[in-house]
Amino acid sequence: GAGVSQSPRYKVAKRGQDVALRCDPISGHVSLFWYQQALGQGPEFLTYFQNEAQLDKSGLPSDRFFAERPEGSVSTLKIQRTQQEDSAVYLCASSEGTLFEQYFGPGTRLTVT
Amino acid sequence: RKEVEQDPGPFNVPEGATVAFNCTYSNSASQSFFWYRQDCRKEPKLLMSVYSSGNEDGRFTAQLNRASQYISLLIRDSKLSDSATYLCVVNKNSGNTPLVFGKGTRLSVIA
Numbered sequence: 003g004a005g006v007s008q009s010p011r012y013k014v015a016k017r018g019q020d021v022a023l024r025c026d027p028i029s030g031h032v033s034l035f036w037y038q039q040a041l042g043q044g045p046e047f048l049t050y051f052q053n054e055a056q057l058d059k060s061g062l063p064s065d066r067f068f069a070e071r072p073e074g075s076v077s078t079l080k081i082q083r084t085q086q087e088d089s090a091v092y093l094c095a096s097s098e099g100t101l102f103e104q105y106f107g108p109g110t111r112l113t114v115t
Numbered sequence: 116r117k118e119v120e121q122d123p124g125p126f127n128v129p130e131g132a133t134v135a136f137n138c139t140y141s142n143s144a145s146q147s148f149f150w151y152r153q154d155c156r157k158e159p160k161l162l163m164s165v166y167s168s169g170n171e172d173g174r175f176t177a178q179l180n181r182a183s184q185y186i187s188l189l190i191r192d193s194k195l196s197d198s199a200t201y202l203c204v205v206n207k208n209s210g211n212t213p214l215v216f217g218k219g220t221r222l223s224v225i226a
Contacts, residue, residue: 044202044216058213106158
């Protein structure tokens with residue numbers, strides 16, 4: 003079946019622009035996670051959802067970052083007024099639950115110029 | 116102390132060699148442990164879960180030492196296709212909590 007998909011795959015934004023990154027999880031997966039991965043680092047947790055409820059957003063680096071999953075399926079990560087330090091790969095993962103295997107999407111590579 | 120620490124490598128080994136990776140974690144309440152594999156410019160994929168009794172999957176063996184808060188991964192008879200970054204992963208705390216990833220250990224298997 004279809005895996006996790008993310009769009010766009012690549013995004014170049016000028017500093018100060020707003021961006022929206024989309025994640026389509028595996029159908030039926032209740033848990034959805036967002037991670038930020040900088041070059042040479044492991045994925046860093048940003049936030050996660052159980053269905054439409056955002057249960058933990060402790061990893062969001064600033065109030066410029068906002069995530070939503072209004073119908074418990076597709077999720078959007080929005081970054082307002084992008085800064086150069088926001089340049090990274092943003093990974094989305096979904097799972098049947100937080101203790102189950104997470105399946106990752108291919109990521110969105112964001113470059114802020 | 117970082118939540119999950121790994122030797123970043125790189126480990127450069129010849130084909131057929133045995134290689135071991137180590138990982139330590141800081142939260143004694145963590146209950147779920149995994150090794151993920153990440154190829155260059157690709158997403159992470161689950162390699163194996165790590166159980167208290169230790170577990171083996173073909174050429175791969177994972178061990179967990181809760182007292183020392185230490186996890187290991189052993190790869191026997193290395194193949195060229197094993198070249199990747201190996202990420203040690205634990206859950207943040209007990210119960211249903213998100214995963215924390217180490218920075219990864221890079222392995223290059225050389226012909």
